[in-house]
Amino acid sequence: MSLVVYLAAALLALTCVLLFRRPRSALRNPLTASTCAVVAIGAVCFTCSAPITLATVNRLTGIPNFGAPLTYGMISAYSCSWVVLLVQWRGGPPALLRRMTLVGTVVYGLLIVAIIVLFTLADAGTERLRDLGTYYANTPYMREMIVLYLVGHGACTLVMGVVCLRWMREVTGPLRTGLRLIVVGLVFDLVGFELAKITAVVARWLGHDLDFLSTTLAPPVVSVGALFCSAGFMLPRLLPPAITHWRSLSDYRTLTPLWREVRWAATTPKPEPSWWELPHARLQRLEVSIHDALLALTPHFDDHVRRISLATAIHDGKTPRQARVIAEAAMLADAARHADSPDGAPLGTSSGCRLRTLDGLGTRGLVELAQELGQSPVVAAARQGSVAASRE
Structure with missing residues (x-):
């Protein structure tokens, strides 16, 4: 599992480097900065969720399962970055963009605070690196923390999917292709992560054991989904200049006889x-x-x-x-x-x-x-x- 998520994190980090190759101009452009933030937070999120990282964080802090609120908080931050990017990508009056960005940041900021508070109140003394969500599905406060982060991430995924599907009817070219990739990634995320995790947790509530959905199925599927989403965000940004440079290279070679x-x-x-x-x-x-x-x-x-x-x-x-x-x-x-x-x-x-x-x-x-x-x-x-x- 660690190898899968580390590979996804490495690919996302490489993507962030490509997008952020000119830091000054990237920071001046809200759309580029938002895209870099999504990819960078996604890389950190996958790195934090690897069992090796979780064990290291728990050992360094001396708190069993400290990696859980860290990972859940990063997932919530990742969801927030998606919302902010979609707001910037959609465009509109600057005042409206700032207001919508602030609202999304505040909502998910409060969600992260709630996750930390619930973990502090919970009794989670047994370290669980792979099945924490199902192992503590019936534990007070841990149960609420798990449900809260799943609901927050699921709401972001649904909203993103609906907006992308509507927007897809209005645009063409690389932007439409990028939206299609994002929708595919969101389907992977919604089915392979949200539905699998929720099903495994609910099964624990009902006295059944479907932990494999959460521990075996969800990690690789959500990694694939994240790569599709990142590719969809990047394609409209990188494809036009890539085509320009490819044509320039072809013209450069053609001009050799002259x-x-x-x-x-x-x-x-x-x-x-x-x-x-x-x-x-x-x-x-x-x-x-x-x-x-x-x-x-x-x-x-x-x-x-x-x-x-x-x-x-x-x-x-x-x-x-x-x-x-x-x-x-x-x-x-x-x-x-x-x-x-x-x-x-x-x-x-x-x-x-x-x-x-x-x-x-x-x-x-x-x-x-x-x-x-x-x-x-x-x-x-x-x-x-x-x-x-x-x-x-």
Whole structure:
């Protein structure tokens, strides 16, 4: 059991590190801060509930079962963090958000205080690391403490499920997928933890023994449920930037033929990527260097090469857009060849030639240009000097 909950705690802690990689910006954003709080408290909650942790806490404090109110209090704090996160995620007027956050915090704060008070009043001198809930199901004050934390956590789970199901009808994309994951996690939590624990406790009240539901079934099921919920909270936060960086990495690789073609003409330092640099930052630095090289090659652009290549591409069945990109890629390849030759004097800027493919397209225009540089036979002919051109 300890291995299962420790694994869940480790995964939640790793998630918290990923979300909290920029502490200053994370703390300024209530939504990010709330998400980090949910994941962090969840990791602490699972760590506290492991039998090894419970035994250690009991030994260090010298109080049998001291780990029980600690774990139940953390579960209540975990439920409170879910409520606060849902309030921040849903959004609304700042005053309303603050009021709802305060109400949720006060309610679960009082619940935690009640758990501590009931444990103090109870007679729980026998240490129970795995079956405390069922062993003390009929013990005064301990009975009320157990019921209280189960009711508090169950109420949070039900409210979260209803709100997520309603909200799911209004949103699309990663947010809707995240809500679905949360609902799946809440089902695991409600059935595998709440229902199992309550059934085992009620069975003890009625004189039966269904302790395996609480000791064997509930821990792994609630661990899986927590992972689903955490994934649902994180997905809308991490997926968009992950997609952006993935596309940036793809574009960075696609621009390699273009950079090889013009890198010798760049006046800025060669963009050497660092292992820690994110793909989007790498792509931006490479684009700056490419634009610098293209600017240096502008005086060598020959419109005659562009026109011949355009006619050839159209004759080969290319669309007007494709033909224009191929023609400008051929003009660029010819300019790079001519500028790199010993007698490559510039044509001068009076020709007015420029790469119109890049107008208003940014990275997309560079990517299209790079693709044609690497695969078009028309561009290959211009690179070899096979396109007829007149130099003035």
